[in-house]
Amino acid sequence: MAAQPHRPYSGLSFVLPAIAAALLLAGCASTRGLAPQGHAVEADALASSRSLEPHALSDAAFPAADWWTALGDPQLDALVREALQDSPSLAAADARVRQAQAQAGLADAARGPTLDGSAQYAVAQLPKTLAPGEMSDKVMHNTVLTVNFKWPLDVWGGKRAEYEAALGQARATEVDAQAARLALAANVARGYVALAQAFDALDVAQREQARATRLHDLGKQRVDAGLDNQLQLRQAESLIASARQQAQAAQQEIDAGRNALAALLGKGPDRGLEIARPQLLQAPAPALPGVLPSELLGHRPDVVASRWRVEASSRGIDAAKASFKPSVNLSALAGLASVGLSDLFSSDALLGFGGPAVSLPIFDGGRLRSNLAARDADYDLAVAGYNQTLVGALHEVTDAVQAARALDAQIASATQARDAAQSALDIAAARYDAGLGTQLDVLSAQRPLLQLEQQLTALNAQRYAATIDLDRALGGGLAPAGPDAHPRSDTNPDLARAPTP
Template sequence: MAVQRQRPPRGLPFVLSVSGAAAVLLVLAGCASTRGLAPEGRAIEADSLAASRSLGTPALSDAAFPARDWWTTLGDPQLDALIDEALRDSPSLAVADARVRQASAQAGLADAARRPTLGASARESLVRLPETLAPEPLGGDVNASTVLMLDFKWSPDLWGGKRAKYEAAVGQARAAQVDAQAARLTLSSNVARGYIALAQAYEMLDVAEREQARASHLRDLAGQRVEAGLDNQLQLRQSESTIATARQQAQSAQQQIEALRNALAALLGKGPDRGLDITRPHLLDAPSPNVPGVLPSELLGHRADVVAARWRVEAASRGIDASKAAFKPSINLNALVGLASSGLSELFSGDALLGFGGPAISLPIFDGGALRSQLAKSDADYDLAVASYNQALVGALHEVTDAVQAARSLDAQIASATQARDAAQAALQLADARYRAGLGTQLDVLSAQRPLLQLEQQLASLRAQRYVATVDLDRALGGGVAPVGPEAASESHSSPDLAGAPTP
């Protein structure tokens, strides 16, 4: 007797196949693993960087951080106008601004990648098959087809990988925005430094011209003494050498003035003729070197380079999350709906409906180590960002300390040089009084004038260095910018938003 085999229900093989596939995927899920991969970088705590003894008690105070227009403390309206012009017109800022737009666009691309897409298309086709391939009625006839399609695609962000990529891009965009602020601070500092050098060059020109006048007078006296038989040619030749040296110093100072005017014009984004309109600087005394007593911790929120480095650490951290999410299964939803017919008259009939779609699941199993290498790279990127942040923090505190110590030392040197200059001035006055009383000669007066001119030249150099120390300190303290760090941004926005980023 034949035994009839009972056939299983039609839906059971499909259920078994799906269950089996899912089981296989779960078994093989361990093939692509993140085991053993982790970043090694550790950010330095700002308060662990002791600086109070180096800065000294007199420097630490309740002073505020520099204002946004910190250069106004130098007291020269022309400098104020030049920096304003540079910040408005300089093309050197265009690079930083373009990088901001580039990073913002990249963040927009990352945001778009996690959203569903819908596209539409229309196509009209004509097909003619040769009779040698297909008999009538297909062969030899021209067949037309019209297709209207809607294509929907979406890959749900199950593990937050796409959001992490978006947040990483936002972090990079914010870092670029802070870099643009730093570029403006650098530009204003360079204008101030060039202007200070211009002031020093003018003072050097004054001293050289006075020395040339003194040496010329000394030569005239030496010539008269030689003609009278009271002296030989030695004094005359020495005075002529002094005149030539002073003339060369004056020429060098004039060339320096012209070069600095050209440099300032370039910083302003203008041609060299703009520099000819820059008149002689008139700087006031540099302010005392006082820094806020909340250093070093508060320095983190005022230094643009430190804040930008923190944003890059935050972006690198999100990059690690995105790389880890790639190890997990993903689902893609795809739906294609449209109308297709051989003619426009039948295109909108019920028989013309065309549809395709469904979910697709994928899981990395064997990829040749690509995912682990990508995660290792993300870990290394994070370590690099942390190291750059630590370096920026240490460098920032180092710059503040250098500027404070330089200003303090220069103040002492200026006081000593001023005391020496006053003594030389008194000696010149005494020599002049003796000459007028008939107790001395003009040679005594001219000899007493030389050390005075040398000390005035030294004072001009020290004052210029002291102005530079003021600029360096204001720049080291952040230059009055207020960049938004990751912590402040996370408090003000529940999710990353470029619209809330600081405007450079």
């Protein structure tokens, strides 16, 4: 029989039918009935205009990046800068960012071709029981040099989707790191306000102790003169002891506040001893940009991070769907092999193998469907997290601005009441000095003054805290980049309608 002529592309006659058969069998693994259920909420659909409108100013801007400077204390500014430089919590957030970026890099690398090289030298000796005759007991030297090429073609875009999903998670982690910085700055500012409140409470206790001491001295004079008895003296001593206890409690709060700030700075407790008394100057009036709530999405790092996770989960669904379809891989192996080094680089030592390969799922026990169902659930969880974060963001903004307005009114009323109580005490003390009044009159006037001074201390601290909460709720001057909106009806049409920062 005559030899058939060599046809270099005759292998295509086998490959093309194989691909066609693979496409026909692909229906054995179906995505039928599987789809995500989550629906992203439109920000403007969350009714907030009636709650925010009385406080909104159309020309008001979002907070500046250094929003804490509005409180007017240079020491606070320095503490926040120190915390943002040295805090271990931020180092952990940065490490998570690098970890997520590395995962995205791995997903990207899986999309491209690989080329591996290997070299092997082996010595073999076959026993007579396996190779009788001339081959037995003969030592053979084998040398093999190979280059292996592999390229999994991304025909359906599944590997790209996996990469984009990992990239979306990395972007979310980057925004999380920004959120961690915002949270740390807010915690330092809040701790600083608590320290200021503790110092103010110490002042109140010391003033009360001074008033009680004066009352005691006056009472002693009256006892010595025979005008009063020991009862009034003991009552004054009780007031002094009570004020002293309040001063001791305030000092404990000061020590605890300094320790807490030192920990936020990532330093030991001795660093807290260097923190001087806060000198907060002002709590700015609350103001809201008139573009809320839609513009809030681009300024809140937690909302932007949640939006990135929705996008990443959506791409994960695309990747899972692509695994239902046939995969095509190109591979080639080329090298040199010989039983001796002298023949290794001769034409007879050439070694080669390669070509395209097609594979597809036919029966996998439900693995692919379960994987897609899990990706759908991941998407639903991401959407639910996004919706909850958005609702929580508007809640925080509304709470902060309403609290600031209400506290301003309460502080004004409490200040008026405190001034009236001080006048009443001055009158009662003057009458007692002149012998026209009793110690009971002084005690009755002194008690509400103490309560009002303590109340004002707490209200002022709450007012500063409301300023911090509002700046944080409005994003703290950050504007993290969010994913672009683009409709993808093949995954979930609701994603195209979801609000994008």
